[in-house]
């Protein structure tokens with residue numbers, strides 16, 4: 001036998017089968033969640049409350065992007081691996097920041113047509129000398145950890161004619177690496193695929209929702225049970241949704257793979273499954289046998305979901321004393337507002353406490369495990385509803401941390417609702433397009449938006465029981481430390497606004513780390529939230545920090561850049577409002593003295609340039625049609641607001657107007673990320689969108705000229721009109 005070269009592939013954490021995640025995070029941090037339970041709690045204690053004032057910059061890497069960064073890096077054997085926009089991967093010497101290799105996936109940018117929430121990626125998996133990443137277009141790559149060269153790659157899309165995408169981190173479970181998919185707002189049926197870590201061969205695929213029973217038997221027996229919870233005449237054409245786009249936890253203690261499944265598609269159950277039903281396995285934690293992909297247990301958090309409440313938020317596996325007994329538990333706080341404690345072996349519900357205002361359910365029946373639904377407040381089929389929490393979620397992908405020393409679950413929490421109503425147009429299936437069947441207005445923008453609603457809708461909204469509360473208390477965002485068994489807040493600190501939500505990391509030395517949209521890294525005392533250290537970085541931070549130790553030095557690393565859900569809306573309190581959204585990997589250590597130049601200032605705002613004249617024959621009706629098309633297709637990426645990170649189309653230059661049709665219909669800017677639309681829009685529709693934008697530009701210009709004349713800033717606030725993620 002040839003001598004084995006010692007190194008990443010020959011020994012250490014990346015060696016062997018690489019299936020055993022470390023029980024605790026110490027020098028290494030081997031998956032985005034840190035340890036096998038993904039507690040994001042590190043045993044490292046070199047940085048302490050007493051010395052954290054000395055924390056400074058060790059090194060940083062400029063990632064040359066202005067799109068969102070949500071991933072948590074991993075570290076093994078002195079090498080840091082981070083994933084970035086659309087599934088890029090970077091490997092650095094973890095102590096010095098020396099770049100070892102980078103990987104650029106060859107992403108088909110047409111996928112942006114069916115990606116709700118930016119081009120984010122939440123991390124890599126590692127095993128068997130390989131780094132696994134799933135790119136935005138749902139192609140998964142196994143890279144040689146030493147060189148970054150592709151060892152194998154698989155297209156995880158089961159069909160090409162649907163809007164399947166991928167943003168989550170793969171998870172290693174025994175001999176397989178698993179990955180879910182995204183796109184429930186479009187036309188995607190959720191599934192998880194498992195591939196042999198050595199060869200990339202598909203081992204099994206678990207669909208989270210059934211297919212049209214008229215097509216014959218379901219893909220696997222678990223779906224025969226699930227299909228009974230759907231109307232046989234469901235909107236199978238749209239797909240049902242259920243996309244498991246984030247949380248996948250392999251539990252080495254039970255040998256189960258826990259999957260958090262996505263929301264229903266389209267949202268309103270009265271359209272999706274007109275006769276009702278729980279619509280399994282939407283919005284559920286499903287425990288699979290990673291050898292077969294078959295269900296061992298499931299717990300549905302939001303039966304019959306119609307409010308975009310996926311169960312995809314990160315799960316934490318740990319042990320705690322519950323009613324005097326040591327229990328292996330899953331802690332899970334999804335978008336729907338509850339914090340659940342489940343037995344991780346059986347799925348038995350142990351606790352379910354509401355963290356925020358909630359009106360889609362009134363508690364959970366602990367005997368049946370079912371939420372007490374309140375259709376009088378929440379059935380979208382009976383008219384517009386104000387739902388708490390709203391679709392951004394009480395929690396979302398932002399990773400929480402569980403600190404076993406204090407027993408605290410520390411996380412970003414958002415108490416905000418939204419108005420949801422079924423849009424009036426016919427609900428024909430639209431291939432590779434938004435098919436949510438609903439419009440949303442967050443409560444923070446409700447007051448300003450009321451006058452723009454059609455009068456009958458506005459009247460119905462004003463009459464809703466939760467209207468007054470929504471106007472009086474639109475939104476509150478906090479970093480909170482919570483007792484997971486009672487749901488009670490032990491401490492809380494407000495963040496700058498509802499979009500200021502980020503991931504959390506804790507250490508055994510009693511520190512809590514998180515970032516902020518205004519560009520700070522903050523370090524707190526885990527017992528009471530007291531702020532111990534603030535570092536100004538200049539770039540918004542939503543990703544979770546992580547920590548590792550190399551050659552006796554503890555480091556803290558975090559990815560920085562605004563993005564994700566609602567990415568085209570850059571709030572004023574974001575560091576990316578006045579400076580470039582400079583995507584960076586930031587690494588800190590005690591007495592770190594490396595330079596961290598602030599990102600370049602954004603250019604001064606200028607009055608929108610004059611638009612070209614409208615084409616002959618354009619009428620108010622044309623503009624109205626363009627407006628409707630714009631909001632239901634384009635606004636999810638183009639907010640048309642000042643300081644957006646995508647182009648503000650109210651400010652197109654004359655040359656851009658000239659090539660508008662090439663851009664929209666022929667894919668001229670496809671390499672830049674702007675997809676083509678000629679399969680969905682007729683020429684008349686594309687022209688109507690252009691007419692609407694010309695009209696908007698003329699209004700914007702007039703408005704801004706008036707502001708300048710009156711001495712008012714050009715960017716005086718304007719409401720976020722609609723959001724569809």
Ligand SMILES: O=C(O)c1cc(C(=O)O)c2c(n1)C(=O)C(=O)c1cc(C(=O)O)[nH]c1-2
Pocket residue numbers: 070116117120166167168181182183184185243245262263308310391392393396397563564565725
């Ligand atoms: O239904 C889906 O397939 C899907 C996918 C994603 C995603 O992949 O990022 C998000 C959502 N839904 C979603 O509902 C949501 O709130 C959300 C926020 C974010 C983000 O990265 O900030 N992604 C997603």
Ligand SMILES: [Ca+2]
Pocket residue numbers: 184185262263308310725
């Ligand atoms: Ca969703």
